[in-house]
Amino acid sequence: xxxxxxxxxxxxxxxxxxxxxxxxxxxxxxxxxxxxxxxxxxxxxxxxxxxxxxxxxxxxxxxxxxxxxxxxxxxxxxxxxxxxxxxxxxxxxxxxxxxxxxxxxxxxxxxxxxxxxxxxxxxxxxxxxxxxxxxxxxxxxxxxxxxxxxxxxxxxxxxxxxxxxxxxxxxxxxxxxxxxxxxxxxxxxxxxxxxxxxxxxxxxxxxxxxxxxxxxxxxxxxxxxxxxxxxxxxxxxxxxxxxxxxxxxxxxxxxxxxxxxxxxxxxxxxxxxxxxxxxxxxxxxxxxxxxxxxxxxxxxxxxxxxxxxxxxxxxxxxxxxxxxxxxxxxxxxxxxxxxxxxxxxxxxxxxxxxxxxxxxxxxxxxxxxxxxxxxxxxxxxxxxxxxxxxxxxxxxxxxxxxxxxxxxxxxxxxxxxxxxxxxxxxxxxxxxxxxxxxxxxxxxxxxxxxxxxxxxxxxxxxxxxxxxxxxxxxxxxxxxxxxxxxxxxxxxx
Numbered sequence: 357x358x359x360x361x362x363x364x365x366x367x368x369x370x371x372x373x374x375x376x377x378x379x380x381x382x383x384x385x386x387x388x389x390x391x392x393x394x395x396x397x398x399x400x401x402x403x404x405x406x407x408x409x410x411x412x413x414x415x416x417x418x419x420x421x422x423x424x425x426x427x428x429x430x431x432x433x434x435x436x437x438x439x440x441x442x443x444x445x446x447x448x449x450x451x452x453x454x455x456x457x458x459x460x461x462x463x464x465x466x467x468x469x470x471x472x473x474x475x476x477x478x479x480x481x482x483x484x485x486x487x488x489x490x491x492x493x494x495x496x497x498x499x500x501x502x503x504x505x506x507x508x509x510x511x512x513x514x515x516x517x518x519x520x521x522x523x524x525x526x527x528x529x530x531x532x533x534x535x536x537x538x539x540x541x542x543x544x545x546x547x548x549x550x551x552x553x554x555x556x557x558x559x560x561x562x563x564x565x566x567x568x569x570x571x572x573x574x575x576x577x578x579x580x581x582x583x584x585x586x587x588x589x590x591x592x593x594x595x596x597x598x599x600x601x602x603x604x605x606x607x608x609x610x611x612x613x614x615x616x617x618x619x620x621x622x623x624x625x626x627x628x629x630x631x632x633x634x635x636x637x638x639x640x641x642x643x644x645x646x647x648x649x650x651x652x653x654x655x656x657x658x659x660x661x662x663x664x665x666x667x668x669x670x671x672x673x674x675x676x677x678x679x680x681x682x683x684x685x686x687x688x689x690x691x692x693x694x695x696x697x698x699x700x701x702x703x704x705x706x707x708x709x710x711x712x713x714x715x716x717x718x719x720x721x722x723x724x725x726x727x728x729x730x731x732x733x734x735x736x737x738x739x740x741x742x743x744x745x746x747x748x749x750x751x752x753x754x755x756x757x758x759x760x761x762x763x764x765x766x767x768x769x770x771x772x773x774x775x776x777x778x779x780x781x782x783x784x785x786x787x788x789x790x791x792x793x794x795x796x797x798x799x800x801x802x803x804x805x806x807x808x809x810x811x812x813x814x815x816x817x818x819x820x821x822x823x824x825x826x827x828x829x830x831x832x833x834x835x836x837x838x839x840x841x842x843x844x845x846x847x848x849x
Contacts, residue, residue: 414555414606418567421608423508423538424483425601427559428492428515428529431502480558480601481505481529482610484640486536488513490529491640492600493615494520497527505531508565519643524584525615526636527600528643540602542637543609548572548588556592556614556628558601568593570626579616579629584715587629588612594628603630612636651746652720654693655686657838658710661698664843668804668830669698670734676700677710680832681839691728691741695832695839696805698731717743767844769794773811777801780833792842794833801839802832822846 478500481492490505497503503515513531520527548554555569570592578585590603594614603612612630642649658677666674676698682688699707702716703726720726722745730737768787772779780798783790800808803817804826821829828843 414567414569417604417606417608418555418557421540421602421604422557422565422567424540425508425557425565426481426483426490427506427564428479428481428496428600429504429506429512430478430497430500432499479597479599480614482557482600482602483537483539484541484610485539488531488533488537489518489644490515490531491602491613491636492527492529493613494522494525494527495615496600497529498522503529505529506564519647519649521639521643521649523649524631524635524639526613526631526639526643528640540604540608540610542633542640543605543611546632546634548575548605548611548632550574553606554590554592554611555604555606556590556594556598556601557604558594558598558614560593560595560597562597566598573627575632577629578711579618584635584718585711586632586635586715587616588632590628590630591626592628593624593626595624598628609633610636650722651718652722652724652743653687653746654713654717654741654743655683655688656693657681657683657840658699658713659840660710662843664828664845665830665841668826668828668843669696669731671698671731675708676731677707677713678841680841687741687744692739693728693730693741694732695802696732696841699728700731700736701729702726718746722746771800771811771814778808778811778814788844792844794842795835797835799834800831801834802830804829818846 479493479496481490481496483490497517497520500517503517504512505515506512513533515529515531518528518530550572552572553569554572555567557565557567560566570590572588573591574589577587577589579587588603588611590612592603594601594617596617598614599616601614602610603614605611611633613633613636614628614630616629617624618627618629639649657680659680661669661671661674661676661678663674665678666672679688679693679695679697679699681695682693699713701707702713705712705716707713707716717726720743722743725740725742728739728741730739768784768789769780770782770784772781776799778800780789780794780796780800782796783794800814802808803814804821806813806817808814808817818829826846828845831842831844833840833842
């Protein structure tokens, strides 16, 4: 079994007992022999049958594009640890075997300290300009103190990290060259369809120059990797080491950047994820120009609406994004946005989910004014907000607050009045409050849109909601994680 020395825990995502593994690499093996003297046309065409199957396979296209695909080697600063330890993985974990010392996964020098920089082959990349700009993943070069690339003919060159963007897991490298390099281009139009053929080229497990093919299985996948997830799902085989490598269409255009796999074992099971070319192209352009990605910032915490919250707000549909909190001093506060507003659209673009709002705001420039169409107090309103510059210390353009809007029974709350406000003292196990994530110590800020200062306020507001034959009551709750709205059903209490 090939081994990997990658200690970057960010390269792995866990979801319900199954693992989203950023496809890092094992050892580097040089690519085969080929010339670097011929630029690659992104419009290379491949003959196809009327059925859509290539007549002669993918060989013509692969021959044209593969000289632009490179392997990435990284030297990382690794803290001193015992050589027998497994970074971040308990015994028996599916990825444990990739982190054992010694040949063929055998332990060696147990307990001996391991210090300082060491070479690690991290993944793949591809050249996008004849003067040496190279695209790869952020997690491939993260914490790297030295980076080099290996071309198909075995030529190796030192690379400079121009910039990285952790939120989209993209990075841009630059090598110095005296000759024009072969390169590939991002596809300009986002017309990739489910069922289209794609080809992945990369360096899985250090086996450089590996080509696999498959189809687009789905679009718009959210795998919980970041606030702007919009992945292409492909069934072309990709594994650890394909990270940062390209996915091509049959014309040799880059349609995606391979970044993660979905696997219970760490190996390929036919579900891989690639960053769409249109997303990658915009991020890479910012990195090339500024060394960082400049995003717009609104300064709100938002959550899904859900059917229960929609009913309490008088909405006919459970779409849009509900503002749960407005950050003091933020553009949202300056523009007049308030907790309880539901964002329907931004500059005419429909916002169906909080993710749509995050991506729309991030795409705006600081100083740009955008029109927000809202639902507020039973009416539609339009408010113009000047977008701010994205603070580097913040983790998302709009902080998403997950919420469970299932139909549950019983409030199940015991409350206490304190100097900080009305605090949840206890939550009944298996109650709807527990299911909704309410916890002791949470503070009730509002009930049914009315501010809460005393226990009597809570009692009166709930009583009024019952008198109005409301099926649910909407609570605004504050915890250490921020504020969010929670709808609790009334008729069963």
